[in-house]
Amino acid sequence: MSEEKAPLGDERMQTMYRDMLRIRRFEETAFELFEKGEVVGGIHVSIGQEGCSVGACSTLRDDDAILTTHRGHGHSIAKGTRLPEMMAELLGKATGLCHAKGGSMHIADVSKGHYGAHSIVGSNMPMAVGIGLAFHFEGKGQVAVVFFGDGAANEGSFHESMNLASIWKLPVIFFCENNHFASSTRVQYATSVADISARAAAYDAPGVTVDGMDVLAVHEVMVEAVDRARRGLGPSLVEAKTYRYFGHSRKDPQFGPYRTEEEWNEWKAKDPLLVAERILGVSEAQKKAHAEAVENELRDALAFARQSPEPAPDEVYEDLYA
Numbered sequence: 036m037s038e039e040k041a042p043l044g045d046e047r048m049q050t051m052y053r054d055m056l057r058i059r060r061f062e063e064t065a066f067e068l069f070e071k072g073e074v075v076g077g078i079h080v081s082i083g084q085e086g087c088s089v090g091a092c093s094t095l096r097d098d099d100a101i102l103t104t105h106r107g108h109g110h111s112i113a114k115g116t117r118l119p120e121m122m123a124e125l126l127g128k129a130t131g132l133c134h135a136k137g138g139s140m141h142i143a144d145v146s147k148g149h150y151g152a153h154s155i156v157g158s159n160m161p162m163a164v165g166i167g168l169a170f171h172f173e174g175k176g177q178v179a180v181v182f183f184g185d186g187a188a189n190e191g192s193f194h195e196s197m198n199l200a201s202i203w204k205l206p207v208i209f210f211c212e213n214n215h216f217a218s219s220t221r222v223q224y225a226t227s228v229a230d231i232s233a234r235a236a237a238y239d240a241p242g243v244t245v246d247g248m249d250v251l252a253v254h255e256v257m258v259e260a261v262d263r264a265r266r267g268l269g270p271s272l273v274e275a276k277t278y279r280y281f282g283h284s285r286k287d288p289q290f291g292p293y294r295t296e297e298e299w300n301e302w303k304a305k306d307p308l309l310v311a312e313r314i315l316g317v318s319e320a321q322k323k324a325h326a327e328a329v330e331n332e333l334r335d336a337l338a339f340a341r342q343s344p345e346p347a348p349d350e351v352y353e354d355l356y357a
């Protein structure tokens with residue numbers, strides 16, 4: 036459907052494609068480093084879900100806010116977080132975004148409007164409502180986008196947050212990445228509705244389901260939700276149907292026992308990068324140029340992270356609040 040709509044300018048579309056590739060290659064690299072023991076702590080990759088993060092964040096201003104989850108590398112990169120400091124955070128270095136106190140699952144970059152990755156499932160939604168309330172009072176038209184999974188949509192915090200955002204008409208967009216699994220639990224097993232977006236009706240807000248493998252379709256749906264939020268008309272619920280190619284985390288095997296290789300292959304045929312190449316009009320020469328630029332950027336980011344010092348032991352209590 037998005038193929039029939041007027042395209043964005045070529046430069047913007049090329050940037051969207053490159054951002055998706057940056058996310059894919061950053062996460063592939065980070066996962067390899069994790070398996071070798073170089074990335075400390077846990078890691079959850081969003082490979083397969085790049086159409087969601089880039090489609091959503093490509094509609095935002097620098098001064099808009101995002102909040103993400105344990106699976107948040109893609110949202111961070113799409114919102115503008117730099118790769119060197121992000122890689123350094125994963126490697127537990129002093130130059131990391133959170134001085135090595137966050138790691139993969141708790142990255143934050145407030146300078147880019149990134150109010151944190153939050154690993155307690157559902158915990159970021161009440162925070163997004165608080166940020167939305169601040170934006171409402173400030174009156175500068177800023178919006179807050181909170182990313183969460185299908186599993187989080189069954190948490191009480193989702194319902195409470197949607198309700199409060201709706202009665203106060205706050206500029207909050209609830210962006211559910213329905214990748215069909217919460218750990219090993221298939222969405223249909225644990226969720227009362229076929230489309231999570233249907234739940235918006237209970238909070239008198241627009242709810243829309245979109246193909247999360249199609250970056251342009253996500254972008255288009257988000258343009259409407261963002262516009263509504265900026266105009267003071269309140270929250271929206273966007274559900275992007277997508278798929279994670281990797282297991283939930285390292286301990287989880289890729290295919291099962293909760294899914295089959297056949298299903299995995301069906302989704303891989305709709306890979307968001309392949310779809311983007313087609314609908315954004317990325318030529319072979321442009322693909323090659325993007326790939327080279329991304330490899331160079333990653334190489335530099337990794338070199339920066341590796342050369343950075345470990346945090347000093349006497350800094351352990353700095354930046355902590357209790």
Ligand SMILES: Cc1ncc(C[n+]2csc(CCOP(=O)(O)OP(=O)(O)O)c2C)c(N)n1
Nearest residue numbers: 106154155156184185186187214216217218
């Ligand atoms: C409140 C809470 N319950 C359980 C967990 C353990 N846990 C971590 S991720 C996860 C699955 C979350 O699934 P979903 O919200 O669909 O996000 P996805 O992992 O698919 O991106 C669970 C159960 C947690 N971190 N927090």
